[in-house]
Amino acid sequence: MSTTSHPHAFSRYCMHCGQRLTSAVPEGDSRRRLVCMDCGFVHYINPRPVAGTIPVREDGQILLVRRAIEPRIGTWVFPGGYMDVGETAEEAAARETLEEANLEVTDLVLVGVFTRPEPGVVVIVYEGRAVSEASAGDETSEVGWFGVDQIPWGELAFDSTEWALRQWVARRG
Ligand SMILES: [Zn+2]
Structure with a gap:
């Protein structure tokens, strides 16, 4: 298998409701995440x-x-x-x-x-x-x-x- 593609290629859109994700610090968190402002889904990107x-x-x-x-x-x-x-x-x-x-x-x-x-x-x-x-x-x-x-x-x-x-x-x- 390859290491060709970026390991963190991800959608800009919420996988639950389809809204565009926003970069924001979720409540109770300390880092910027991709957050859906509509449904609250947080898209964590892990190694x-x-x-x-x-x-x-x-x-x-x-x-x-x-x-x-x-x-x-x-x-x-x-x-x-x-x-x-x-x-x-x-x-x-x-x-x-x-x-x-x-x-x-x-x-x-x-x-x-x-x-x-x-x-x-x-x-x-x-x-x-x-x-x-x-x-x-x-x-x-x-x-x-x-x-x-x-x-x-x-x-x-x-x-x-x-x-x-x-x-x-x-x-x-
Ligand atoms: Zn959403």
Whole structure:
């Protein structure tokens, strides 16, 4: 799945009564929200969870995929994407890895949780054991295996990509 669309694309209109929403601080609240002045409905916008894996091969190399889509087309990232309702974070991370790199991962272990306050995503990152071959999948132009000293730090997609990889490297010791 993609990180192409803005995670908080939303309607300007009330989902209950169809009136245009207004930016206002609701009573008892402290932040501006999208509020329907007609029926009182408050449209809360919450961060969205993204789940991904840093797949590790038997020789210790990790898999990254090169993005074939915007944003940050051409940069490297570990496989990941938005969670779907009905799946766990681990399932989402494994599904995204299969979709983007045709790679099966098992034995997921949490690396960390990384928040990007703008645009409002919480990235949940697991290390996973790679148990199949990999190839470019949806939304990727290339897959690459990297040793710890080969990680393309200058060509990573997002801050959270770097944070998670640095955390993974630090833990590995
Ligand atoms: Zn309304």
